[in-house]
Amino acid sequence: xxxxxxxxxxxxxFHGATALxxxxxxxxxGEVLGLLGPNGAGKSTLINVMTGLLRPGSGSVELCGGDxxxxxTRRVIGVTPxxxxxxxxxxxxxxxxxxxxxxxxxxxxxxxxxxxDLVSLADRQAGGLSGGQQxxxxxxxxxxxxxRLVFLDEPTTGLDVDARRALxxxxxxxxxxxxxxxxTSHYIEEVEALADRVVVMDRGRIIADGGIAEIRGRxxxxxxxxxxxxxxxxxxxTSIERDxxxxxxxxxxxGALVRELVTAGASFTDIEIESASLEDAxxxxxxxxxxx
Ligand code: ADP
Ligand code: MG
Numbered sequence: 330x331x332x333x334x335x336x337x338x339x340x341x342x343f344h345g346a347t348a349l350x351x352x353x354x355x356x357x358x359g360e361v362l363g364l365l366g367p368n369g370a371g372k373s374t375l376i377n378v379m380t381g382l383l384r385p386g387s388g389s390v391e392l393c394g395g396d397x398x399x400x401x402t403r404r405v406i407g408v409t410p411x412x413x414x415x416x417x418x419x420x421x422x423x424x425x426x427x428x429x430x431x432x433x434x435x436x437x438x439x440x441x442x443x444x445x446d447l448v449s450l451a452d453r454q455a456g457g458l459s460g461g462q463q464x465x466x467x468x469x470x471x472x473x474x475x476x477r478l479v480f481l482d483e484p485t486t487g488l489d490v491d492a493r494r495a496l497x498x499x500x501x502x503x504x505x506x507x508x509x510x511x512x513t514s515h516y517i518e519e520v521e522a523l524a525d526r527v528v529v530m531d532r533g534r535i536i537a538d539g540g541i542a543e544i545r546g547r548x549x550x551x552x553x554x555x556x557x558x559x560x561x562x563x564x565x566x567t568s569i570e571r572d573x574x575x576x577x578x579x580x581x582x583x584g585a586l587v588r589e590l591v592t593a594g595a596s597f598t599d600i601e602i603e604s605a606s607l608e609d610a611x612x613x614x615x616x617x618x619x620x621x
Contacts, residue, residue: 330357332355332358333357333509334391334478335354336353336354336355336375336379336389336390337353337388337389337390338351338387339351339352339387340352340386340387341371341383342386347532349374349375349378349386349388350371350532350534351534352375352388352534352535353388353535354379356478357509358477359508359509360509360510360526361504361512361523361524362511362512362527363519363527363541364376364511364514364528364530365513365514365520365527365528366530367531370533371533373411373482374533375530376408376410376482376513377410378397379397379480380392380406381403382410393405393477393478404431404432405476405477405478406477407471407474407476407478407480408481409467409468409479409481411483411513413464415455418455419455420451420452420453421450421452421455422438422442424455424466425442428470428473429474432473435473435474436473438451439451441469444498444499444503445466445469445472445495445496445498445499446465446495447469460487461487461488461489464488465492465495468496469499472508478509478511480510481500481510482512482513483513484496484500484512485516486515493519497523500512501523510523512524520541521541525540527539527541550567550579550581550604551581551583551586551602551603552579552603552604553577553578553583554575554576554600554601554602555575555597555599555600556574556597556599557597558597559595559596560595561595563578564589565580565581565586565589566586583602
């Protein structure tokens with residue numbers, strides 16, 4: 330399958346701090362790749378280097394067969410960085426037309442706005458939109474030039490559920506037409522809803538790369554919470570945390586853990602079993618908490 334983006338052994342430091350530490354990654358035509366990782370893992374730095382916004386300290390990037398910093402290459406990709414700003418007095422339709430003018434075969438404006446459920450905002454000034462509406466416009470603009478590959482850095486952070494779903498629909502229809510996407514997200518369900526493949530980064534390195542089912546398996550953790558437990562040695566527990574009189578145990582097999590507790594005659598009350606959060610999943614994969 331055609332490789333659209335090829336990063337090889339990328340490293341990048343900021344004032345002595347390592348943001349990327351030998352990252353190699355291929356993005357293939359037509360795939361939606363979800364990039365997960367705790368804050369500070371290097372996701373935005375990777376996107377910025379791959380899209381030519383930032384120079385790598387070492388390593389190389391080939392984007393659609395060319396240099397990410399060349400104009401010809403930039404015309405076949407779309408990017409929405411983590412932080413974006415729109416000119417306040419411009420109307421949404423004007424913004425779309427302005428960005429369209431930079432591309433040889435832009436998507437029809439109404440079609441684009443419709444795809445991202447933005448038609449009703451076409452005549453509104455960007456400065457008068459809510460933060461979530463501005464974000465949706467900023468993401469939609471990445472698709473104006475009929476790119477082959479789009480990079481979206483936390484496209485839906487801070488959006489409400491409806492706005493998030495509207496964006497998902499836009500991304501899905503692009504994918505259905507054969508477009509490739511790399512997106513970062515804090516929401517495991519978002520990656521699950523959209524991505525064919527998941528890459529997990531931590532401390533500037535790729536620590537997992539696989540199909541959605543495989544990664545989901547690695548994060549199919551349960552959080553078992555007990556009050557006043559006197560715990561025996563337990564196998565199959567990924568981690569134990571305590572606060573006040575509660576103990577929180579992470580495990581891949583809650584049933585086996587409960588049987589183990591009972592068999593060992595452990596004392597406890599108020600047992601609760603819930604799905605682990607993405608936070609917990611990161612803890613399990615990376616061995617440390619997200620630096621939020
Ligand atoms: P992520 O997007 O996964 O949260 P980033 O790529 O933004 O991670 O950051 C990776 C590391 O590089 C962090 O330690 C961050 O503080 C540092 N970093 C990123 N950009 C800069 C910058 N412009 N100047 C200094 N340090 C930076
Ligand atoms: Mg980031």
